[in-house]
Amino acid sequence: MPYPAILHCDLNNFYASCECALNPALRDVPLAVCGDPEKRHGIVLAKNALAKQCGVKTAEPIWQAKQKCPDLITVPPQFDLYFEYSRRVQAIYLEYTDLVESFGLDECWLDVTASKLLFGDAVHIANEIRNRVKREVGLTISVGVAHTKTLAKLGSDMKKPDATTVITPENMAETVWRLPASEMLFVGEQTAKRLHKLNIFTLGDLARADEALLSKHFGVMGARLKNAASGNESDRVKSYYEKREIKSVGHGVTLSQDIKTLGEAHLTVQGLSEMIASRLRRYGYLAGGVQVHLRDHSLQCVSKQKQIPPTDTATEIATAAEELFSQLFHAENPIRTLTVNTFALTATDIPRQQSMFDTPQSEKHRRLGSVVDAIRKKHGNESIERGVLLKNSFISDHSSDEDDLLPFKRS
Ligand SMILES: [Mg+2]
Known part of the structure; x- marks a missing residue:
């Protein structure tokens, strides 16, 4: 072939x-x-x-x-x-x-x-x-x-x-094999450091590396890295029309001032939840889980998640996120980066089962959310914000996409 x-x-x-x-x-x-x-x-x-x-x-x-x-x-x-x-x-x-x-x-x-x-x-x-x-x-x-x-x-x-x-295949050795391994997709900073410890510096080193050694250190990714470097990869190009499955929707911010209190986190969580809910509605999804990811001053990360009744409203996402945040947060570790993710997504057009959570209140939030979306679509994102957001000076626009949850980020 x-x-x-x-x-x-x-x-x-x-x-x-x-x-x-x-x-x-x-x-x-x-x-x-x-x-x-x-x-x-x-x-x-x-x-x-x-x-x-x-x-x-x-x-x-x-x-x-x-x-x-x-x-x-x-x-x-x-x-x-x-x-x-x-x-x-x-x-x-x-x-x-x-x-x-x-x-x-x-x-x-x-x-x-x-x-x-x-x-x-x-x-x-x-x-x-x-x-x-x-x-x-x-x-x-x-x-x-x-x-x-x-x-x-x-x-x-x-x-x-x-x-x-x-x-x-003929010119691979004198072109790509001379490049540092970190030039390759899927080789992030951490992976590159671990490869260096195994004396693997270039893509040629990676292509020639012992597969068993790579598997020992990188699990199933070991063979994948070697194959990619040696041109033996079978990953196909997806059709433009193949609907991409979205597994999670999230937003994160690196804050202009560290968060030191639960009160400060409240504003940020509200803002992130607004953006997430708006995207969920745009994609036509309900989220059945919320995850909070924190990175503190010393760049230590912690995260926690919980399941929630399927929703696309900011209030319900924020409530769950704040609960998770308060469990993770310790005042002695001010927070530098705060990310809220939603997962366990189901399409909105699947009829939702009425539950005790489907109170008229949550229906109201849903309708309010759709109205906000419509106004933003017509007049731009800045045109309408909840009262709580107007006070919020922290939100800088750093959107995390579902790709951020993949094991390897693009560089
Ligand atoms: Mg470019």
Whole structure:
């Protein structure tokens, strides 16, 4: 059987490129898309080429970036705009195959194995897509072409911007195997440290490593890591139309001031629960469980969860979350990061059984929640907030997605 032909398409400097595409004058100035400078999240989310030339790095604090680049123009993120650009680019991908699997707003894998007869070989398709995205949308992409998803992703990282990189079984050794193991998807900081202890530093080391040794240290992931590094991975590209199963919905914040009392936590938990409930309603899910995850000053983490009667209302989620928080919280350990997750999701269109919990009160909260959603949809997120939120100066927007619960985070 011939090798699969997989592309990994990565939009370059995505947020900053969208801003420049919308307002071409920004191309000629060093530009950074930044979080709120008042919060701990006042960091660079993305930068354009000129800012990069000044040494501005993603994730560095704004003040530091401005030191390097005094003329730096900063703009707040406009996620609706980025979503729209992402959708337009994906529409081009979909003309070549329905096997388009997105990985965040700016990255997609495409399996074009079956498209070759119609459109030419994988490299030809990669270059054609790259040119069309540039011409039709005004953004540039880097494309990796390979026979596995992991190798294609490594490829798209190797030449930027606006480039195609081809990884083959023949050139794998002199291309990807020289890279540090931490460049590979699924190898986070902790995994990399553990690999170093086993004298595994590069992807070549990982590909050649003893499988039994890896299994001993990493369990089932051991073989998966080795296979991914050696190009023997069978993970397929999912269809664009395959509905992605959402297992949990959560939000977390890193606070601009540590939480030292239960009262301070109350405001934050309310705010997070509002956002979660709004997303649950948008996705059409009820949550049957709530989990609270805390990280304190010394970066120690604790978490606890409980089951609740299925709900999509902020009040019920917040009540459970506050109960869990009070069980986990000790005043001597101020809290730096607070995350609320909901799980055990069921689709809202499954008729709910009436229970003693379905009081008129909870029905009222449900209706109130839907009204809030409708107002926010029409007038924006900022337009309506509960009274309790108006006092809340902590909430900085750091949304955790269901992906955060996967064993490995994307870097
Ligand atoms: Mg990108």
